[in-house]
Amino acid sequence: MELTRRDALAALAAMGTGGAAVTGVAHVRDGDAGGPGNDDDGPGSDGETSMTSGDSDDSLLADPAIVEAFVAVAEPVYPDELSSIEEFVGTVIEGRLREAPTADGIRETMTELDELATEWYGGRLPTIPAADRDRLLREVGADVAGEVPDGTLAERVRYHVVNELLFALYASPTGGELVGIENPQGHPGGTESYRRGPTR
C-alpha cells in the first residue's frame, strides 16, 4: 500500500501543524458535507513542504539530517507492506520541525538517538541496517516505555520518535485503511464513511 502526499498532509492536519489546510477543508466542505466522495479530497493541496534549516544549535543534527534519521527509523517502525515511506516521513517531519510545539524535543531526542547509533552500532541511523535500528529502539527501551515528552531517554524516544511516526501513519487515510478504517480519529474525512458497510 502506497503512502501519498495526501496522507502526509492529513497527518500534519491531525497533529497540529496543518492549521491553514484544515481551515480550508472545513470551509470547502461547508457546502457538501455528507455527500458521496466527501472522503476523497485531501486536506488542502497547498501545504508548505520546503526544507528549513531549523535550529541553529551546533550540538543538534541539522533538520535535513533529522529527517533522514526519521526515514531510517520508520523502516522498522512501519509495516513492510507500505511503500513511499520516504516522501511521507519527509513531508511530515519537515512540517513538524517547522511548526510543532514539540519541535525542539524532536530535534534533541533524535540527535541523542542518532549519537547512540554511532556509539553502539558504529554509524548514524541511516547508515546501519534496519534490524540494528530496530534493536537500538528496543535496547533504549522505547518498546516498553510510555511516552513522556520530557522524561527519560526511553520515554522521550517513545514520544518524539516512535509515536511521532505511529501517530502520523495511523491518523492518515492510508494508515487507517491498513487497519480497516478509512476515516481514522484525527483525520477530517467527512461524515460518509461511518455509514458505509464493509467492503466484501
Place this chain on the structure above:
Amino acid sequence: MIESADRSGTTTDRSDRSDIDRTPVVDADVCVIGAGPAGAIVSDRLAAAGHSVVVLDAGPRFDPADRIDRQERAIRPYYGRPDVWDGDPERDAYSSSGDRGYPLNHARVKGVGGSTLHWQGMVMRLHEDDFNAATERGVGVDWPIDYADLRPYYAAAERELGVSGASDNPYAPPREEPHPMPAFPPSYSDSLFAEACEELGIDMHSVPNARNSEGYDDRSACVGYGTCQPVCPSGAKYDATVHADRAEERGATVIDRAAVQRLDHGPDGERIQSAEYVTPDGETHRQEADAFVVAAGGVETPRLLLLSESDQYPDGLANTSGAVGKFFMDHLFAGTGGVLDEPTRQNHVGFLTSECHGFYDEADAETAPFKLEFFNYAGPSPVEMALSGESWGDDLLGDLRDAYGNNIAMGALVGQLPDEGSYVGLDRDRTDAHGNPVPEIHWSVDDRALETIDRVNAIQESILEELGAEITWQADAESTGPAYHHMGTTRMGEDPTESVVDPDLRTHDLRNCWIVGSSVFPTGGAMNPTLTIAALALRAAETIDAALDGL
C-alpha cells in the same frame, strides 16, 4: 484528591497577555459569573436587549487556533482528559468524600465556553413526566414549571445551539417545528442493531446533536475528526464561545481569568452589591452591578454561595433554606459491549446517531427513567492503540487488525433521585490556589437507580445476544460512574424553605440575584441536560430583562 501534574504543554490561551484590562466595568447593569452555556446565553440575550453586561470567568479564553494541538493531546496517551483544556490541579482542587468516588475534573473545563468545549453535544428535551416526577412517578419532587412552560424555549434553544435532529422519535415530547438541521443519518452499526431490535420489539430513532450536519450559524458542517469529546477542531460542535463571542459583539465585556472569590451583599441583606474577583496579577477587584447571575455550574455555583457567608448569612448566600449544595445528582452510565464475527465499522465519527427512549416513560416509584444509546465508537481507536502498544512494524499492525473491526457496544443513562445526603459542600481542611476551601463532592446513588441499571444491563444483553455478539464488558450497578451532569445543588421551587431559586430562577433570598444552569433542576430525568440548561437560560434572560428596570 489532586489530579495529575500539569501537562498543559505549549498551547496558548488568548489571555496570557499582560496588557489585557481586567478591571471592573463601571455602571454595569448585570454581572454574570461563568461563561459556559448558561452564562453566555444569558449574557448574549441581555446584551442584545441593550444592557451593560460584564461576564467574569475563572478560566482563560482559549485560542481557537490551538484546537488541533488539543486534539493531539486527546489522542496521545501521555495526556489525561483534564490536560486537553489546561486543567489546573491547584485551581481545580476538590475532595471526594462519598462512598462512590467522583472524578470531578475528568470532564469539566474552566474557561470561556465552559464544559461545552469538552462535551459530547447530545441535546434532548426532558420528557413531560420529568417535570412532575412526584405526581407521575410517585418519587422525587415536581418542578414548579411544566414542559409546556419550557416548550417554546426548547425550540429557541435548538435554534441557538444549532441542533441536527429528526422528528422520528415517537417517545419524545410534542414539538411544533422541525429541528434547525436534518439529523445525521444512522451508522452502519445502527443497521446491525436495527435488525436485532426489530426482533425484540425495541424502537430505534435518531439522536438530536448540537453538531452541524450542514453549515449553520457561520460554522462548518461536521468534517468527522472523531474526537468530539473532548475537542472539536472544526467548530461544527456547538460550544458556548459562540454566545460569549456574540455577547461581546453586542457590547458585553467578558473578563477571563477572573476568579470570583465571593459575593457581598448590602446592609439590608436583600441585594448583592459586588462580586470580588482575583486576576492573574494577584489584584483583587470588586465588580458592582444592578443584577447578578450566577452561572458557574452545579459544583462551583453552590460553592461560591457557601463561600459568600457573612454575619447575616452564616450558612452562605441564598441559603436560608439550607438547600444550597444539597440534592447533588448526576446520570448513571450503564453499558454493555462485546464483539461480533463481522465488521462493525466503529470509530469513524465520535458521536451517536441512534438511541431508544422507548422505556423512558415506564419510570415509576421502582424504576428510574433511562434511555439506551447505540455506540459508533465501540472498541479501540487504532491510532490511540498504536501509541500505547509494545510493538511496531508488522507486529503492531497485526495487533491493530486483531483488536479493531468487530467491536460493538451500547450505553445508557439512568436517572437518580434527589437526596439530601448527596451534596456539594466545602472541605475546610483543604484550600485551592486562592486559599479558599475546595469543593467537597459527596455523591451517593439511590437503590432505585442501581436496580434500574440491572434492568438496563439485561436489555442490553438481550440485544447483543440477538445480534450474536460475545459480551466482553459491562458497566453495571457496581462499576457504574457519572455522566458528569451536575444537577440539583440550587434547586428551583415555590417554597423558600425548601428551595434556593423561584420558578424564574431568582433566588428567594436576594432580589437581584439569579442562578442559571443545571444546579436549579429539582430532578434530573435521564436526558443530557444542556438543552434544558439553554432553554432555562433563555427564559431567565427574559425575566431578568424585565426585572432590571425595577432594580
